[in-house]
Amino acid sequence: MISKTLMAASTRPIILAILSRGQDYGYNIIQKVKNISGGGIEWSDGMLYPVLQRMEMDRLITSEWIAVDGGRPRHYYHITELGRQALAVELTSWQKILNAMVHFSRPLPAAE
């Protein structure tokens, strides 16, 4: 089970990462996260939308309604240039944290 704070901190980078591969809509984003983590990352579905709104306010993403032939219109989100920059910053930050964690988790070398 992933802690609430870690979940909160990781939501935005993950969304940015997903959108960096191309536009997507809310339901699909959640499905992708579920699939890749094998259900390990469990978002409360509704909570995604306030986060998306907030990211839009921060100009990290933009959105538009696109009508797909025969289907329902969908609210698609795109990453902005600012979003890509933010993603790059996040990636290095997370990498540093992970590196540190991994490094200190190794057993100490035997004393000489």
Place this chain on the structure above:
Amino acid sequence: MFDLEKEIREWKKGFGKHEAFEDGLVADMELHLRDAFAQLQQDGLGAEEAFRKAVEQIGTTERLAAEYNKNRELALDRRVPWRPGRFMPALAWNYVKVAMRTIRRHLGFSAINITGLALGMACFILLALWIRDEVNWDRFHANAKNLYRVQSGLIPQPGAVGPHLKANYPEIANSVRLVVDKPRAVRRGDKVFEEKSFAYADPSLFDMFTLPFVSGNRHDALAAPDSVILTENAARKYFGSANPINQTLTVDNQYTVRVTGIIADPPLNSDIRFEVLVPFQFIDQRWKSEDRSWGAHNHITYVQLRPGADSRALSAKIAPLRRIMDQEPSAWLLTLVPLERIHLYEDNAIKSVIIFALVALLILVIAACNFINLATAKSGQRAKEIAVRKVAGAVRTQLVRQFLSESLLLSLCAFLLSLLLVVVVLPSFNAVTGKGFVLKDFFVHGFLLHLLGTTVAIGLVAGVYPAILLSSFRPAGLLKGGNPHAGLKPGGSAFRQALVIVQFAISIVLMVSMLLVRKQVNFIRGYDIGVHKENVVILPVNRTLLKNRQAFVNELTSRPGILNATFTSSFPSDKRQVFGVEWEGKDSGFDSVWQFVETDHRYLDTMGIKLVAGRNFPESEPTEAIAPYFIINQKGAAALGRENPVGMKITAYATPGTVIGVVKDFHFKLLQEEIGPLFLFVGPNNLRYVLVKIGPGKGRSHEILARIREVWERHAPGMPFSYEFLDAAYDQNYQPEQKLGLEFSCFTWLGIFIACLGLFGLAAATAEQKRKEIGIRKVFGATQSEVLCHVIRQFAGPILVANLIAWPLAFWAMSQWLQGFAYHTSLSPDLFLIAALSTLLIAVLTVSFQTIRAARANPVDSLRYE
């Protein structure tokens, strides 16, 4: 049967309760729900089960609403669709319109408001001009930063000092000596002028100081002994519109000089001023003898240091120079005074600058207080407008901005009006201050820009309090017709009273100061300086006259109405002339510098100076040698340390001699300074004036002057006859104080006037607000005078408090000022009482005018609508 659409409609209703959900957001949710539902059904769940699970996955509306609300709060600081913009052009125009409408509707108020502020600003602008002029004294010279005046106890130095310094100290790049000599008679054709500003200088003057040439060559203009340089003003005087270059002038009927250059008139705020300039090699031998002399102190000497030279170190190095050169003990040390500090600190102009800077600031404060007072006093009348704006959605910051822009508009109007006022009074201001300001002066160094900045600052400062007060009104109470201050702290009127107190305290301080300056000026003019300065005519001496001085005096005194005449080196209050005095038994470390008067035996009688011991100079024919007799004053006797110094041998003016008399102390210098030791002697060297004592009562009668003139023309043919009265010349020395007095009066009355304008407006507002109260009082039997007293009492209180604040301030400030005078009047209580009573009287009169109108009104009119 499970109906998906119905279930979704029901589910969506849950969102309606929360403001945070906009339609688009709910649509997002709905789509999500449908997707999740479809997926769950595909996974094999029943319809009802799938829907329940999908809803559960999305989460409760409360939690979602909380998240959206957080976003909403964050968005409040940003532009979001449901909030007004920071700046709305449509509203901005509306603000201007409303401001114009307010001005028009309260024309009287606005006029008072704008006039008060404009007057205050006009004072401020004039004083700012004056201060800028004083502070920039002599700073226009390109080299100003490297120029220094060399001085010791005396400002003029021996002629040798300048060249010696330049030759021996590598830090000194250049030096110049300047002498403004006694008036000379300058003749052009058959026109003779008395040139009072006749100067000598080294040619380096033009390398060191910025004195641009209009024509002629800067580098060799002073090369020939017969060259002369004129200012444009002098050129016009002597030659009119003709080209003066290479034309000739005759000086003192003897020397012919040739014009080699014309320079632009030096600015008025400079010490380097002259009209006619000749080289030291001038044909007249007078200055050649002093060119390398270490004796007489006549040359004002400036040096220009090389860039980066340490003036302090140099000053220390040259300090003992005088001692070495004079080869005698001397306490006089040479110092270098930076040119830029001379006027402000050596001539003490900084005192006036500070005084007037304070006055300017105080008047501005009075005017700003007015502005605030009048704006808040009117607030009741604008309460409804504010309420309507608030109800229509205006937020407080918008109202604050509206009122600030209104006060800015008013202050800009006042600014324009004040500029107009300044332009109108500029000539009179110039006349009073002796400055030569022109319109062009407004456009240099961003002066107008600074003023505009000040205006905006005043507009903002004056507008902030009313804006905050007005915008804090609660609309509900207002629209019901209640008290606009309902629910507010009852601070408004206390604040207004405080402002009135501030205004009047300042006015009273100014008034006390004005009265004291006047008293001091009168004190000086009426002070018995110990000589009879009335009915004495001063004539300048020239060479011809000097030769015939015995005959001239004899003939003068033989005419009716002319009592006596004496030749002298100086007259009381004239420039100081000093010399060291030596005597046996003198403490060698004690350096005594005495004033001296070189004259003849008629001096004491002519000037009415009393002998207290010994005798007058023996009557004798004028000689070319100094007589070995000295008369000293009582201070001099004290300096010699003898009860009775008559008969004592002293060496004064480098001449050994005997003290033959002691005179009562008289004021030879200005009253700013204490009387010092003085010696008189008979000699021919420095005689510059003839003092003619004429009969009393007929003082300025043309008849006597005509007689003097006739004798003059016989003994000094070709010389212009110019005269001056000693008392006038004496008064002239106190012109700065007289000017100060006059300027102070002007600005004080203006300050009081502005304060009264404010009081007038305030009284009007109070009378207006109290219409009903006054009506009710009258219905219950109050008489007009009782009503009047009631209102006046409200205003008299703050003014009395203002007195209590102002008195100690005025006392302190004016004691400081008086300390600048060795002989001064006292700060008597009557000054304070006069100031208190007159401000109170003025205030009561101002208030009464408004109140009487209110008190006389028929109560029926004011109470009809209740």
